[in-house]
């Protein structure tokens with residue numbers, strides 16, 4: 001059983017607990033950022049400070065004018081589009097080597113989905129919500145990585161998905177630094193149950209890439225695998241798919257169990273299906289039986305402990321699901 005974890009790198013909005021750099025001279029607290037502090041390397045960035053807008057500063061606003069975004073600072077009656085875009089471009093290279101990003105929601109610079117866009121400059125009317133100037137670049141550059149905002153990560157299901165994805169990418173980055181086919185085969189094998197719960201058909205494509213019947217160079221195989229991995233993890237797993245996977249894992253330990261023990265585990269999986277217990281309630285039970293019967297295949301599965309136990313947090317705001 002492998003319980004060691006890589007140390008993910010996360011790009012993060014600096015105002016989320018790293019600096020009092022908001023327009024009003026404040027900083028914010030984010031529970032998920034605090035939770036992660038001892039386990040990851042954060043790369044804090046603030047595009048508005050980089051753009052020289054100072055602290056405190058008059059707020060900025062995204063305006064849709066002449067079919068494009070103009071970033072206005074109404075109190076100064078000026079456009080800051082060019083300086084902000086330049087700052088965002090300067091920072092985006094920081095995303096290289098990061099496994100994920102946590103950005104500030106609703107910010108005209110950092111937001112990923114919910115910055116307010118106004119129609120016109122002079123008599124602004126709310127038009128729609130969209131990503132901010134920096135958020136747009138991050139989404140493009142880190143398309144497949146674990147990227148979300150601090151508000152959506154108060155939702156239990158989205159946070160669980162984020163953490164799973166973050167650690168998958170951190171593990172993959174670790175083996176991709178010096179790519180070896182043997183390590184890719186082991187990576188794929190240990191993620192089998194997890195990926196089956198996410199996307200069976202994509203998982204099979206990953207298997208074919210790993211088999212490398214075309215005898216491609218190792219670096220090409222890693223590149224193709226990384227692209228497919230992004231597709232495996234593109235959406236949170238569905239509960240039904242996870243239930244099927246849990247029964248698959250159960251099949252590996254069932255033969256030695258008494259009928260009472262079997263029924264107990266089946267009942268526990270069904271409780272998970274009914275959203276009455278968390279996933280860990282089932283995986284710990286399966287893990288205990290795998291230890292008891294020395295089922296190494298199950299014990300090697302990342303599904304049992306996809307991220308450090310200290311990061312498990314069952315609080316759930318219920319927010320954010322509507323924009324999954």
Ligand code: SF4
Pocket residue numbers: 013014015016021022023045046047048049104107109110
């Ligand atoms: S939201 Fe982004 S630009 Fe605004 S203060 Fe935070 S880090 Fe800086």
